[in-house]
Amino acid sequence: MGKTKTLTGALLTVTMLTVAGCGGGGGTPGETAAAPTDPGGVSGEIKVLTHRTDLVQNGAMKRYTAEFNKIYPRVKVTFEGITDYEGEVKIRMNTKAYGDVLMIPAVVAKNDYPKFFAPLGTKAELSRLYRFSDKTEVGGKVYGIAQFGTANGFVHNKALWKKAGVTQWPKTPQEFTAALETVADKTGAVPYYTNFKDGWPLVQWSSNIGSVTCDAKATDKLSGPVSPWKAGGELHTIDALLHDIVKRGLSEKDPSTTNWETSKNLLGKGKIGAMMLGSWAITQMREAAQEAGGSPDDIGFLPFPAQRDGKFCATLVSDYQQAVSIHSGNKPAARAWIDWFTGKSGYPATEGAVPALKSAPMPATLKEFVDNDVTFVERSEAETGTVNAIDNAAELGLNKPDYRQKLIDIARGAQQGTLQDYFDDLDKRWNEAARTAGS
Template sequence: MGKKKTFTGALLAAAILTAAGCGGQGAPSGETAKAPADPAEASGTIKVLTHRTDLVQNGTMAKYAAEFNRTHPKVKVEFEALTDYEGEVRIRMNTEDYGDVLMIPAAVAKNDYPRFFTPLGTTGELGARYRFGDKTSVDGKVYGIATFGTANGFVYNKAVWRKAGVTEWPTTPEEFLGALKAVKAKTDAVPYYTNFKDAWPLTAWSNDIGSVTCDATATDKLAGPVSPWREGGELHTIDSLLYRIVDGGLAEKDPSTTNWEASKGMLAQGRVATMHLGSWAITQMRDAARRSGADPDDIGFMPFPAQRDGKFCAMLATDYQQAVNVHSGQKAAARAWIDWFTERSGFSAKEGAVPALRSAPMPNELEDFVDNDVTFLERSEARTGEVNTVDNAAEIGLNKPDYRQKLVDTARGAQEGGLEEFLADLDKRWNEAAKAAGS
């Protein structure tokens, strides 16, 4: 993963409006895309648009296609990897030519899915088989199937934490801060690394919403003038922890100099102790350890430091969802690829990710979570549209790095203000936007 190019301000709004109004040539049929009962009967050439430039360039996706052809010999799969995936696909969606299979761009409004994508089945039917179905569900139909999911937490170097005398996962923010202080006092490692400069890692903190209270519907409950950053609220707990880490001198000295790619080796070698990321990062950190001669088994993953009834909870968030272009002339072959890739490719296991297929086991990378009875919660997306409307109107950006960069800057004294003043301003803006939107 790397920093994604994004549109901002009016340009972003224009891009979203353009995407929402495009692809209108011919009304979608609403007919479900189904793969042939006999895989050998699927035929045609399909183009798959993907953001995984790395896997296309190194030949990995070609290997998947070759494996797919063992059971689907009449389907030719072509890949097109896009560096600025979101931006380029939004432009293409002004036409009918946006591949046969594609990852659903974040900018496309959920209610517009039927205009751009072919239904893959009913919510009830696919929800029983796959995780994350409600993410792409509109009026009882599912329009995309997740490539995989990710759990949220902290990647950490076990050897460094042991050297600091911490062998148990912290169960409260106070214990977590105490552990970082021990790392600072007893080791040479930077206790916590913000990845401030690359910015996008800061968005992972929003994926903890629900982990604090063990509530899968926690994000839905943000819809309305509910003061999300009030004392005792989940976002107050989450953002206060980040602020106190930086304010307490437990992060790198100069956040403006952080480097994502370099940070992998730093954590693997024990020069950094802890980073907040999704579980997808575990394999990358362990690979970095192997390359540097460090022990990959030293890379651990722990849940957010909060418990409910003595149990940790970890939110599961979906990655991109594969969909079939509503204008595709090869819908059956496209659906055959999605089904195979989801269920038989082994992609999620190789990525160390949570499988979309409910019957598949959790990856080895989450073995510690499974062994310690961490409760996995699939985040509800029932009111995502309403929450996003308020968030956009408030110009906060729960899933953007900007406001947490400002939080970090405030904590380190680069901006004026304090924690409670900062959070109170977020509440004010959120509530005013919610009232204006009638939420």
């Protein structure tokens, strides 16, 4: 998987549950992990838990630490890369031993953050500096700072599309499927690849909520019996497009045999036209294109095919949020690491990701979006807790692959039913759950 671990937080932005049996507590309640003002006065040792096992193993984290120590020479940083990050850290959080700095596991309910993490400052203070600060805000205090964010769209092989004569970005779902049909007719390539078997890429479609209407509060507006899949709704537009792609035979013939690692090479070679992914994937696809004998410039990024007032929009979502354990005995050093890694390490730019620091420029990977005035919409997380509760009670899984796998099976005739019947059922389950879980 390697670099694919970078996307985990983005995929799990709205899948927070309660940690069963986690007691939390034990630290000093409300003690702020304040940003130190004198680097020379910060000392001691901290442990950083990370899901990026690849960066620990290849020495990248050591190189980051060497740069950090040029500013904070008296701080010793050690890393622990954890393969099953979510599963293992969830267990550790039943104790006090879960590092000094950690990525907030998605399993921790937002309202429980004060039990486990030290506040980093007020929302008023940190929202001026960082994107995504409302994702970890509880009671006016912020408990995590994002490593980076990601924009959503379609990674596509521009060279292949150009060969088919498609050079303009599709502005509507109908134009998008027409473009895929042209790619199929003119090149013989598979126009779209679902990554059905691996599953998690299907979750990326949910990250388009907000892109369709250019509404930062689009996810918040799901917090009630609102029939999300009704005609004109964002999820109706998003999921109908996926359904139509498959129903028209514009995706791989046998979804049950897809393979993520293989798909990167196929897209790089021009055997696949496009895939719905976050902007984190652009770098990987460009590397795959080069390895396949092509050019990194063959790979482009398309916004979701919808416009508002003549402009495209792209939702920005947060990756994992970095937090300081409430039990840390060295909160100044832990906070120093988070601030440095977020704002001065160059890590977001290396990953081709959207920087959490508002003053930093957008990455080169999003140059096409910037040059074409795509509006970046930072998704509000104000009602995430309620939306999660409804989603869980309805047993749908907006950020799980299952319901879209069924959508694809309906589209290809592997399951009985119509798209409208499926949407009606989803709305019914959502609304019934909203009347109880969301109240």
